[in-house]
Amino acid sequence: MQEKEVKFLExxxxxYYFDHFDLIHxxxxxxxxxxxxxxxxxxMMRHISLKDNKELHLLLMQxxxxxxxxxxxxYSFPNLSMxxxxxxxxxxxxxxDAKDLQLDCRLSHSITKCNECNQVSNSNHQCLHCNxxxxxxxxxxxxxxxxxxxxxxxxxxxxLIEDLGVEKNNIKIYFSGNEGFxxxxxxxxxxxxxSRERSELVDYIMFRGAIPETFGMKKLKxxxxxxxxxxxxxxxxxxxxxxxxxKSKRSKIISELISGGYSKFHKNxxxxxxxxxxxxxxxxxxxxxxxxxLPGSLNSKSGLTKIFCKDLKSFDPYxxxxxxxxNTVEIQASCPIEFKLKNKKFxxxxxxxxxxxxxxxxxxxxxxxATIA
Amino acid sequence: xxxxxxxEIAKYPFLADAGQYLKDKGFSLDQFGIDPDLKISLExxxxxxxxxxxxxxxxxxxxxxEASKDYVLEREVFSFLLAIVLLKxxxxxxxxxxxxxxxxxxxxxxxxxxxxxxxxxSKKELAIRIIDDLFSIQIKKQDDYFIIPISNYLxxxxxxxxxxxxxxxxxxxxxxxFLTPHETVRLIRKELSSYISSKIINAKTPSMISGFEEPxxxxxxxxxxFVTYSVTTGEYPPCIKHxxxxxxxxxxxxxxGRFMLATFLLSRNQSVEQIxxxxxxxxxxxxxVTLYQLNHLAGxxxxxxxxxxxxxxxxxxxxxxxAIPECDNIFNPLQFGKxxx
Numbered sequence: 001m002q003e004k005e006v007k008f009l010e011x012x013x014x015x016y017y018f019d020h021f022d023l024i025h026x027x028x029x030x031x032x033x034x035x036x037x038x039x040x041x042x043x044m045m046r047h048i049s050l051k052d053n054k055e056l057h058l059l060l061m062q063x064x065x066x067x068x069x070x071x072x073x074x075y076s077f078p079n080l081s082m083x084x085x086x087x088x089x090x091x092x093x094x095x096x097d098a099k100d101l102q103l104d105c106r107l108s109h110s111i112t113k114c115n116e117c118n119q120v121s122n123s124n125h126q127c128l129h130c131n132x133x134x135x136x137x138x139x140x141x142x143x144x145x146x147x148x149x150x151x152x153x154x155x156x157x158x159x160l161i162e163d164l165g166v167e168k169n170n171i172k173i174y175f176s177g178n179e180g181f182x183x184x185x186x187x188x189x190x191x192x193x194x195s196r197e198r199s200e201l202v203d204y205i206m207f208r209g210a211i212p213e214t215f216g217m218k219k220l221k222x223x224x225x226x227x228x229x230x231x232x233x234x235x236x237x238x239x240x241x242x243x244x245x246x247k248s249k250r251s252k253i254i255s256e257l258i259s260g261g262y263s264k265f266h267k268n269x270x271x272x273x274x275x276x277x278x279x280x281x282x283x284x285x286x287x288x289x290x291x292x293x294l295p296g297s298l299n300s301k302s303g304l305t306k307i308f309c310k311d312l313k314s315f316d317p318y319x320x321x322x323x324x325x326x327n328t329v330e331i332q333a334s335c336p337i338e339f340k341l342k343n344k345k346f347x348x349x350x351x352x353x354x355x356x357x358x359x360x361x362x363x364x365x366x367x368x369x370a371t372i373a
Numbered sequence: 374x375x376x377x378x379x380x381e382i383a384k385y386p387f388l389a390d391a392g393q394y395l396k397d398k399g400f401s402l403d404q405f406g407i408d409p410d411l412k413i414s415l416e417x418x419x420x421x422x423x424x425x426x427x428x429x430x431x432x433x434x435x436x437x438x439e440a441s442k443d444y445v446l447e448r449e450v451f452s453f454l455l456a457i458v459l460l461k462x463x464x465x466x467x468x469x470x471x472x473x474x475x476x477x478x479x480x481x482x483x484x485x486x487x488x489x490x491x492x493x494x495s496k497k498e499l500a501i502r503i504i505d506d507l508f509s510i511q512i513k514k515q516d517d518y519f520i521i522p523i524s525n526y527l528x529x530x531x532x533x534x535x536x537x538x539x540x541x542x543x544x545x546x547x548x549x550x551f552l553t554p555h556e557t558v559r560l561i562r563k564e565l566s567s568y569i570s571s572k573i574i575n576a577k578t579p580s581m582i583s584g585f586e587e588p589x590x591x592x593x594x595x596x597x598x599f600v601t602y603s604v605t606t607g608e609y610p611p612c613i614k615h616x617x618x619x620x621x622x623x624x625x626x627x628x629x630g631r632f633m634l635a636t637f638l639l640s641r642n643q644s645v646e647q648i649x650x651x652x653x654x655x656x657x658x659x660x661x662v663t664l665y666q667l668n669h670l671a672g673x674x675x676x677x678x679x680x681x682x683x684x685x686x687x688x689x690x691x692x693x694x695x696a697i698p699e700c701d702n703i704f705n706p707l708q709f710g711k712x713x714x
Contacts, residue, residue, distance in 0.1 A: 083676045133623045164523060165548020189524040189548060197527040199690045204540040209689070214542040233546045282690050283629055 004372040005365050006040045010064045012324050012362050013298055016305075017060040020323055023305065024296030026056050028186075032074035032088065036291045037065035040300070046291065049079040066300035069291035072184070082289065089191040092198070093292060094205075095284040096152045097180035098145035102274075105144040109337050112137050113368055120334045120351075120369065138367050140339045141179045146317055149180045153312060156183060156278035159205050163234050165189070175317045177299025177306040182292065199286045207235065207277030212265045215239050219262045227254050238276050243268075303362035319343055324359035331361045333370040339363070381499065383433075383446045384483040386453035387476065387569045388503070391576070394450060405455060406584020414448050418455035419588040425475030426468055426595055433479065461578040462589045465596035473570035480565060481558045488519065488554035507568060508561050513549075519557045520549040529560045534686075534704060610709035611695040612688055613637050623654040629683075629691045631655075633706070635670050636682040640707055645671055682707050 001009075017024070027033060036046040037059070046069075050056050060068070071078065072093045076086035099106075112135040113120050114127035120138075121128040127135055153173060160166040160183075172184045190201065203209045212218070215236060216226035228236035230247055243257075244250040257265055284290065293299065293306050304321040322341045333349035333356075340346070346360045353373045364370035382389050395401065405411045421431045433449060453476070460469050487500035501512050510529070512519045523545065530538045544551040552560065581589070609617070616634040619626045626634070631652065638648045645667040652663050665674070672679035684705050688694040703709055 081676060083678060162547075163545045165546075189522050193524055193527060196531045196684075196687070197524070199687055200527050200531060200540050201523075202690055204545070207541065209536060209539045210541045211536050213537065234544065235541065236544075282692075283627075286687075286690065 001041055001365075001368070002371065008329065008372050009040055009066070009300075009303075009362060009365060012303070012358050013066070014061070014064045016298060016324055017057075017064070020296075020305075021053075021057055023307070023323070024056070024060070024294070026050055026053055027070060027295075029074055032076070032078060034071040034073070034075060034078040034085070034291060035059075035294075036069040037063060038067045038300070039063060040066045047079050047081065066298075068294045068297040070294045071289070071291050073288055073290075087288065090288045092185035092188060092190045092193075092201075093284060093290075094156060094183040094185075094278075095176070095180065095281040096149050096156070096183070096279065097176070097178075097281060098141050098149045099139060099179055100281060101145075101148050101152065101279055103145060103148050105142050106139065109142050109145075110137055110139045111336060111369075120336065122336070136368070138369060139179070140335075140337045140367065145179060150312055150315075152279045153181050153183060155276075156205060156280060159278060160185065163204075164201075173309045173312055174295050175304075175307050175309055175315065175321050177293065177297075177304045177321060178301045181309070181312075182306070195286050195288050198288065199282070202280065202282045202285050205278050205280060205285075206282065207273040210235070210269045210273075212262055212269065215265075215269070217257065217262060217265045222258050222262075224251075224254055224258070227257075235276075239272075242272055242276050301366055303359065303366050322359050324362050326357045326359070328355050328357055329361045330355045330373040331364065331370045332373045333364055335364050335367075335369040379443075379446055383449040385480055385503065386450050387480070387572055389450065389454075391454045391457065394454065398447065400451075402458060402579065402582055405451070406582045411451075412584070414451040415455055415584070415588065417448060417452035418459055419591065421452050421456045422459055422468060422472055422592060423595065425472040426599075428471070428475075430475050430479050430482075457573050457576060458579060458582070459585065459588055459592060460573055461576060462581060462585060463592040463596065464578070465593065467599045468592060468596050469570050469573050470566075471599075473573065474562075474566040476569050477562050477566035481562055484558045485554045488557060504557070504561060508564050510561065512557060515549075515551070517553075518544075518551040519554065520551055521557070523548055523550055526550040526552075526560070529564065532563050608710045610700065610703075610706045611697050612693055612706055615695050616693070617651065620651055620654055625657075626655065627691075627693075630693050632670070632680070633683055633688060633691075633693055635667055636680050637706055639667075639671050639679070640682055645673070 031049060031051055033049070034046065035048040035050050035056075036044055037048075038044050048059075050059065059065075071090070073090035074088045076088060078085060107124070110124060111120055111122055112124060112127065114130060114132050115134040115136060116132040117127060117130040119127060119129040124137065125135075126133050157171065160171060161168060166185050166188050170186045170188060172186070174182045174184070176182050190198075193201070215228055216222070216224075218226070227250075228240045230237065230240045230244060230250070232240065240250070244253050257268075284292075295306050295308060298305055303324055304317065305323050307317075307321045309315045318339075318341050330353060332351070332353050333347070334351040335347045335349045338345060338347045341360055341363060344357075344360070346356060346364075349364075349370075361370065365372075377385065377388060382394070400411070405415050424431045456472065460472060484500045484503065487496040490496040497514075504510050504512055508529070510521055510525050512521050514520075523540065526543070527540065530540070536542060540550070613634060616626055616630050619630070620634075634651070635648055638651075639645075645664065648667055649660070649663050652658055668674045670680045682705060683691075685694060685696070685700070685703060688706070700709065
């Protein structure tokens with residue numbers, strides 16, 4: 001990113017942080033957390049400890065970071081190096097991102113920007129102008145992406161509450177500021193779990209590694225009575241609802257499953273994992289030393305705020321998470337896809353100079369699809 | 374400390390204070406080497422270790438966990454304590470491990486029976502207390518099952534490689550895992566065996582006792598049979614091959630994949646300079662960053678920790694596993710192609 005764009009983004013971000021201190025707070029048990037931040041065009045600063053909101057606001061105003069992070073882990077000495085921190089425990093976190101959901105709409109709003117010739121094209125494999133394979137894929141998520149992500153969040157919530165016994169008021173959902181949602185679980189029995197144990201939870205939540213025997217299917221002499229019922233709790237119940245659909249079809253389908261054999265049954269289990277399992281990013285949940293985007297801070301991939309979702313069902317990220325100012329700015333935009341922010345439509349722009357509000361300009365510049373004219 | 378009745382000491386002899394037990398009974402170790410009546414216990418002790426080395430469980434004289442006569446019960450406890458003395462005198466770790474595992478499995482049977490006991494509530498309570506005191510697992514009874522908090526379950530089950538122990542294959546509800554008495558005690562087998570072996574390892578080694586020489590000699594020659602050799606084929610496992618292919622094609626390999634590849638090759642004694650060129654085709658390749666990260670993984674910079682290659686289980690979760698039949702029974706990519714002889 002060139003200096004002009006960095007200056008523009010920093011001005012816009014600074015104004016946001018100054019005007020919206022009310023949206024950005026340190027989390028509970030502040031002094032046990034590790035904080036970190038990045039500036040535009042610069043590396044990560046980690047191992048920072050903060051005492052309160054005042055110190056956080058000072059950090060924001062002094063550094064004008066592009067991104068701000070905070071650990072889900074609690075340490076005795078958060079500002080020391082990794083192996084001296086003395087890890088105590090960590091909140092359970094989940095990341096659900098539209099880009100991982102293999103949604104059909106994806107292709108229609110993905111474009112590639114070539115790292116060598118800087119041209120934007122529609123190919124997903126190589127640059128259509130210079131044939132280089134060093135390309136970045138850019139996606140401007142659509143309504144369908146957000147709905148798809150929400151669906152996964154609802155699946156996750158159901159598993160967390162029904163199976164894992166997490167209390168509703170210990171779960172907080174945030175829009176990530178770009179393409180998905182972050183789910184936090186506080187004060188649970190899972191706080192002290194290490195990475196290996198969390199990886200088991202991940203497999204449970206994603207419905208991975210299930211064996212046919214769990215659902216009544218045996219290699220030799222399968223018994224009808226061992227197959228699950230629709231009323232059962234947990235995965236046996238969810239499996240039944242997905243496979244049998246209704247009570248009346250259960251018996252017929254069990255006969256089909258038995259005659260299909262063990263291996264086919266196993267394959268079926270693998271195939272339905274993306275349908276009934278919640279599609280979370282496994283690496284995020286397994287990582288107990290991660291620093292995670294701080295709620296209320298801006299996401300430098302979009303200029304949108306990572307914001308708390310009071311009512312997930314009705315939540316519209318493109319009107320509820322855009323807080324940057326309305327001042328207009330002239331930009332050179334190369335964005336072949338239309339997008340909507342604060343209920344206003346933008347684009348498509350075919351390498352043209354346009355004058356638009358700051359929040360729209362920031363969105364495109366962050367995605368590397370525009371420059372200051 | 375759990376207070377044990379006479380029967381319980383015979384069932385769970387590892388919970389007893391060995392020295393104190395002998396003292397209370399008025400015996401010293403020396404007597405077992407010479408007194409013809411007590412020698413039976415020494416013979417039993419030897420056979421207890423031999424049976425365990427064979428991978429079997431020592432057949433107890435107890436009937437349904439109870440002794441018909443007091444001296445039978447005493448002999449049970451003595452033979453366990455003397456087995457430990459023999460193991461200490463032999464000094465072979467492989468025998469200690471096998472003995473601890475066999476004794477754990479023996480105790481497992483009694484614990485299971487006690488947990489399932491519906492006539493004597495006190496037996497069930499004792500089993501629950503042993504599991505809680507020794508392994509911090511809080512068990513509650515619910516209908517026909519024992520339920521334990523998921524977090525407790527996971528801390529133990531992650532050591533199992535069989536798929537039926539994965540949480541997804543368990544009955545789970547409201548934050549608890551539902552287990553049968555058999556599964557409950559199976560869950561702690563490894564810890565029970567570690568508990569027993571750590572008790573043996575931490576016990577003081579006595580000097581040779583007259584009459585113990587012969588059994589010790591027999592055990593030393595027995596332990597020689599367990600030395601293993603391994604051969605490496607040098608072939609890369611499919612996960613590593615896949616990662617290299619992705620990079621060769623100039624496609625993006627996720628961070629976790631790069632971590633796996635680098636730690637694997639470092640463990641195979643490749644140098645940072647040999648590994649770095651592999652990443653040249655990555656879309657975001659930066660030589661300086663790559664070298665810094667490789668040096669960090671190798672332990673040459675930062676805290677000096679050398680990172681190890683992730684387990685197969687972890688790679689499965691990260692979608693980096695592409696197992697083939699040759700991967701059977703390995704837990705880490707580094708074991709691929711290594712055959713025990």
